[in-house]
Amino acid sequence: MTERMRVALGQFNEMTHERLTFAKQIGVSGVQMNTPLLPDEDGYWKYEDLKRIKDRCDSYGLRLEALENTPSRFYNKAMLGLPGRDEQIENYQKTLRNMGKAGIPMLGYNWMPNGVWRTPHKKGRAGVTVTSFDSAEIDSAPLVAGVRTLDILEGRTISHDEMWENYRYFTQAVLPVAEEAGVKMAIHPDDPPVPELGGVAHLFYSFENYKKAMEEVAPSPNHGIEFCMGCFSEMINNDVIGAIRYFGERGKIFYVHMRDVQGCVPSFQECFLGEGNFDPVMAIKALKETNFDGFIIDDHVPKMIDDTDWNHRGHAHATAYILALVDAVYKLC
Ligand SMILES: [Mn+2]
Secondary structure (H helix, E strand, C coil), X not given: CCCXXXXXXXXXXXXXXXXXXXXXXXXXXXXXXXXXXXXXXCCCCCHHHHHHHHHHXXXXXXXXXXXXXXXXXXXXXXXXXXXXXXXXXXXXXXXXXXXXXXXXXXXXXXXXXXXXXXXXXXXXXXXXXXXXXXXXXXXCCCCCEXXXXXXXXXXXXXXXXXXXXXXXXXXXHHHHHHHHHCCEXXXXXXXXXXXXXXXXXCCCCCHHHHHHHHHXXXXXXXXXXXXXXXXXXXXXXXXXXXXXHHHHHCCCEEEEECCEEEEECCEEEEECCCCCCCCHHHHHHHHHHCCCCCEEECCCCCECCCCCCCCHHHHHHHHHHHHHHHHHHHHHC
């Protein structure tokens, strides 16, 4: 029998008493950290620092499920195929080895050299603030996330062929080390999932390209998908449930971001679970039916009335919604 899927709290960068207590009070079994604030002046994470956060998490009775995203400058030259990438790759290998030694089993990563792009926020249900993307606004509106122009490229653009080659070069160097170290690597979709932004080609904007990455370019038992339901929902032809079934049946869903949007590229806005493009009950049911045994976190969440900078209210709502869905699906399906 496979292990039951779990729910974790995540998307914070410091292992504070407040955040760990909040996770315990909500009732999750573990946590994920996004771009943890660790000393990184040498371009990689050190064993002692990783062990410290792992031990702290353990001391609260929580499972440290994953670290998600190193700083982009750990591997930006690798993504863009620039001189200096081999040194970055050596350092990335050190991070993987140190994570394995510290007992941290998963590294989420992305292949977005210029970040997540969002146009100005919109209002959702009863006035909550949600993030949004509208390609018609890219040129006129200030971007609220992402980098419009990468100085490091000095005006060059990057084609799809170059990007695939850079990706192949990177994964061929790091995945064998991940396997040795006992660490899994999980790739997040491009957000927004469009073929190109700011002259930089995207890879992870379609179901087909995920298939190509997992089955042809970078196959490894330690390589899988950080399945962001929100991003798969943002894609054109956004068959979220179909993608869960396809990759789930092949054991390629390593962990899940559960959020949703209304609309898809070229224009969408985020929303509460249950009012977006996919049915959250059917999504959890599909995970269970494909024997998913990893963890789920929410992701970015709507900012509710009187919410904090980190959106505690939004995270509590989404996480409790997911916990209840998982319980219901195990009892009823
Ligand atoms: Mn996500």
